[in-house]
Amino acid sequence: MFVIKHKKIFVAISIVLVILSLGSIGYFGLKLGIDFKGGSLSEIEYKTARPEQNVIDKALASLSLGEIIIQPTGDMGYSIKTRAVTEAERASIMIALGADATEKSFTSIGPSVGAELVRKSILSFILVSLGIIFFIAFSFRKVSKPVSSWKYGFIAIITLIHDILIPVGVFAALSHSYGTEIDTLFVVAILTVLGLSVSDTIVVFDRIRENIRVGHWKTFEETVGKSLEQVYTRSITTSSTVIIVLLCLVFFGPKSTKVFAMMLTAGMFFGTYSSIFLASPLLVMFNTKKK
Amino acid sequence: MWKTRITALLILALGFGIGFFVYKSELAHRKLSPDKAPTGLAKYPFKLGLDLYGGTHLVYNADISDVAPTEVADSMNALRDVIERRVNIFGVSEPIVQVQNGGFSNAGEERLIVDLPGVTDVSKAVEMIGQTPVLEFKTENPNPNAPQKAVVDKDGKVNITAPDPYVSTGLTGRYLEKAILEFDQTTGEPIVSLQFNAEGSTLFEKITRENIGKSVAIYLDGQPISIPTVNEAITGGKAQISGNFKPQEAKTLVGRLNSGALPVPINLISTQTIGPSLGAQATEAGVKAALIGFLAIALFLVIWYRLPGLLAVIALSIYVATMLALFKFIPVTLTAAGIAGFIISIGIAVDANVLIFERIKEELRGGRTIAESTKNGFSRAWLSIRDSNSSSIITALILFWFGTPLIQGFALTFLLGVLVSMISAISITRLFLSTLNITRTSNVTNFLFGSGFSSAKAQQK
Secondary structure, three states: OOOHHHHHHHHHHHHHHHHHHHHHHHHHHOOOHHHHHOOEEEEEEEEEOOOOOHHHHHHOOOOOOOOOOOEEOOOOOEEEEOOOOOOOHHHHHHHHHHEEEEEEEEEEHHHHHHHHHHHHHHHHHHHHHHHHHHHHHOOOOOOOOOOOOOOOHHHHHHHHHHHHHHHHHHHHHHHHHHHHEEEEEHHHHHHHHHHHHHHHHHOOOOHHHHHHOOOOOOHHHHHHHHHHHHHHHHHHHHHHHHHHHHHHHHOOHHHHHHHHHHHHHHHHEEEEEEEEHHHHHHHHHHHHOOO | HHHHHHHHHHHHHHHHHHHHHHHHHHHHHHHOOOOOOOHHHHHOEEEOOOHOEEEEEEEEEEEOOOOOOHHHHHHHHHHHHHHHHHHOOOOOOOEEEEEOOOOOOOOOEEEEEEEEEEOOOHHHHHHHOOOOOOEEEEEEEOOOOOEEEHHHHOOOOOHHHHOEEEEEEEHHHEEEEEEEEOOOOOOOEEEEEEEEEEEHHHHHHHHHHOOOOEEEEEEEEEEEEEEOOOOOOOOOEEEEEEEOHHHHHHHHHHHHHHHHOOOOOEEEEEEEEHHHHHHHHHHHHHHHHHHHHHHHHHHHHHHHHHHHHHHHHHHHHHHHHHHHHHHHHOOOEEEHHHHHHHHHHHHHHHHHHHHHHHHHHHHOOOOHHHHHHHHHHHHHHHHHHHHHHHHHHHHHHHHHHHOOHHHHHHHHHHHHHHHHHHHHHHHHHHHHHHHOOOOOOOHHHHHHHHOOOOOOOOOOO
């Protein structure tokens, strides 16, 4: 009953977290990566000695590639970002960098491919959200008293927005220090957080649904409170196990999925937090307000 | 009771079998020399995506502005076949050439996606796809005695260029429908027969009509290979090249001409290359993360849930072995994102078990016997498991349906993981727990079924 009793405090904490995340997004900004806006990225490694950055700057200046962003990576490498380049331009970049440089990876994405990904991402986001709303409304259709099943769906969506905004805020802060940009994996992370967060909220709602049917407790408030007491161990245990594997992915996994795993960790953590400390209090608040 | 126990043993054996298969087939594949065709177990290696194996991913935009809308699908398929043949000639192992049809998401552009595993030299890859043999029909230059041109280059050398004896007619390999290898019936010499399409046939007829008694030169890649004299106008669009070919030469030429006749012009719009060292690092890191993650979870389950935890670890091991075997059999192309999806699905597989165990604990707390609690725990947890996994399944399905290859790699392993984990948690863990057939409650059983810092008895308040 602790959570329900102090529901205002927990809802307030969530609001503060969301505001902080929005602040982080606004302050650090979200940079679109080449997956979305098109462009090229070369990961270069020098075999014997890495030249100074201004040497590279000078070497590439004559190629008229527009804006070039050069960042040192590791001890021997550079990452070079330019606009989308043709095969001939790529070859001339490699010549300009000298024979000692080897290309570890090269990506060039045309603007139309980027635009396609933007459309696809938005469409999948809408579809996933719709799919989840309908699923919740459907699976809770039999429990329309005392709270209509659409309300469960509506609250699940508020919870979702909360669960997504926070990892995006974390990402904005991370991108500031790691220089990461929004890429395909970012979209995957967001959509996966969507799925995981809803699944957690559903477990809580599912228990409330069951307890309403059993009818042990008199008030709706009490039912929600008791239901939470029954499920929170499970919620915390499972999200800890998922977080354990995610942290393994962060610390030992491939570099390419590091930020992805960090976002999922944040999403998982706040997803669990929100299903206990946000979704249920909101459910009670929505219900008492009406009376 | 014995029936359940035997089933449990069989499943355990099957799990071992699957695990053994995964291990052995991987070992067999590693030992395999690259030039030998895989046999037996080595036929089922893990299929690694470009980001792990290294390779080149190319996206071409096909220019279909000259193609009638009804023929777009046909031209794209023809294009795919042409590129596929060309890539195969160069001996790339397991290339993937796919058509991506125009639709809402890509603004109606028709694309061709080419994945070349193991090819990390982009320029070579682009070259081998872009290398269309240039076939041209030329007619005699009406002004062959034009003055020679002399150009002095910067080294002071004088280059004299004679006027071309032949001039272009506009009839090129673009109008070629197919090339066939034939042999002259009297001399037995190989002949390359060309069949033009309708447009090309009209052009060819016009050229031959205007040049009766003169010679027409057939140029291949800028060199004249055959200069026959025209006797009469040729209708029907059939031409023959009899250029004193050796049979092998003629065969190669036919192959090149056939694979070279691109039905629509293509334009490279995206390139991605991952070096093999980067791929190997990512694979190693992914496997390491999966192993450590699995061990950490196993440890957690055993310490926290004791006996049921141990059974869950066994069920989880069977789950992991099954997933790995599925990856080999289907086969699922593994990418870094795909491995991440699999690792997350391990976490979700645990979720189902935890839901069940927490339910069992509650039932125990309600004063029921261990056997009853186990039975009720499973049936009550099922609804939660089904509902909570449904949202993940919805997400994975939409991601798979919409995604680019990178997203699909993740969605597929994640989806498989969620589905298989539901089955493994519900059926395998349940079977194992019921096998124990604990009817009496003692201090030992209370400890074994307890969790965290308390025994089952302490929870029965």
